[in-house]
Amino acid sequence: MELFAEQGDGHVAVLRHHGLVDAMAIYDLGCGSGRTAQALQRAGWQGSYVGADIVPGLVQEMRRSCPGYVGKVHLDPSIDAADASLDMVFHWSVFTHISVEECFLYMQDTFRALKPGGKLIFSFLEIGHVPHEQVFDSRVARRARGKQLALLDTFLHPDWIRHWAARIGFEPPAFTSGNDGTHHPPFWQSLVAMRKPL
Ligand SMILES: C[S@@+](CC[C@H](N)C(=O)[O-])C[C@H]1O[C@@H](n2cnc3c(N)ncnc32)[C@H](O)[C@@H]1O
Numbered sequence: 434m435e436l437f438a439e440q441g442d443g444h445v446a447v448l449r450h451h452g453l454v455d456a457m458a459i460y461d462l463g464c465g466s467g468r469t470a471q472a473l474q475r476a477g478w479q480g481s482y483v484g485a486d487i488v489p490g491l492v493q494e495m496r497r498s499c500p501g502y503v504g505k506v507h508l509d510p511s512i513d514a515a516d517a518s519l520d521m522v523f524h525w526s527v528f529t530h531i532s533v534e535e536c537f538l539y540m541q542d543t544f545r546a547l548k549p550g551g552k553l554i555f556s557f558l559e560i561g562h563v564p565h566e567q568v569f570d571s572r573v574a575r576r577a578r579g580k581q582l583a584l585l586d587t588f589l590h591p592d593w594i595r596h597w598a599a600r601i602g603f604e605p606p607a608f609t610s611g612n613d614g615t616h617h618p619p620f621w622q623s624l625v626a627m628r629k630p631l
Contacts, residue, residue: 439618441472444525446617451554451626455479457520460512460546462539463487463527464504467495474499485513510538512546519546523554526622530585537597544601547629553603556611556622560588565623594625603627 445453448469453459457480461469464484473482482502486492489506496504507513510531512522522543528536543553558565569588576582591608598606606627611620 437468438472438475440621441468442475443618443620444469444523445472445476445478447554447620447624448521448523450616451521451552453478453521457481458514458518459483459521459523460485460514460519462512462522462524462543464492464495466491467498467502467504469523469525470495470499470502474501483514510535511542512539514546516545517548517551520548520551521554522547522551525556528555528557528589529587529622531587532585533587533589533593536587536589540597540603541601544603544629549629550631551629552626553629554624554626556620556624557594558586558588559610559623560590562610562623591623591625598627602630604630 455478459480459482461482461484464470464486467484470482470484482499483505484492484495484502485505485507486495487506487508492504492506495502505513512519540553547553558568560566560569565588568586572582572586594606604627606625609624611622611624
């Protein structure tokens with residue numbers, strides 16, 4: 434199977450592991466061209482899906498490939514949804530490319546938009562986790578050689594995420610390396626899930 438589809442199916446397995454069922458209202462931050470949306474559609478999942486991204490062409494492609502789902506261009510570091518309206522907010526490879534301030538703002542606004550008991554699930558590059566730290570070190574070395582870093586790659590530490598979660602009001606987050614393969618196919622980044630208290 435093509436990697437794009439295989440990874441999308443992996444996203445759905447992660448969501449199912451964290452309790453995704455039909456009829457939920459879910460929000461895919463940084464949905465891109467619809468990797469997760471297409472996988473949800475293939476899996477026959479029924480519910481209210483909103484994908485948001487800052488790149489209009491990607492949102493257009495997501496809408497084209499998944500006509501039953503909603504795609505929004507949303508530029509602010511916020512969740513384009515009413516208070517306490519969502520069962521799940523998730524994002525893959527998004528906190529990897531934005532500033533830590535924006536990460537915090539997205540987490541804070543996610544809390545507002547989640548229903549009590551709703552979940553936030555996301556992937557991140559983890560400082561202190563060997564394969565990720567090797568990427569960090571190679572970027573440091575590149576910059577030290579006088580080269581520019583074309584893309585912003587943001588690395589987070591679980592302690593920061595724990596701290597932000599507590600500050601915002603989430604229950605203590607649960608982390609996995611993403612790679613143990615017990616509940617879903619190996620992911621290429623670390624994963625964290627946290628719940629808004631009931
Ligand atoms: C590496 S891609 C991942 C796309 C998708 N989540 C997936 O797994 O296929 C990162 C996505 O985040 C989007 N993005 C970047 N900065 C963003 C921001 N501040 N708010 C929302 N989306 C953003 C990009 O346009 C891109 O579609």
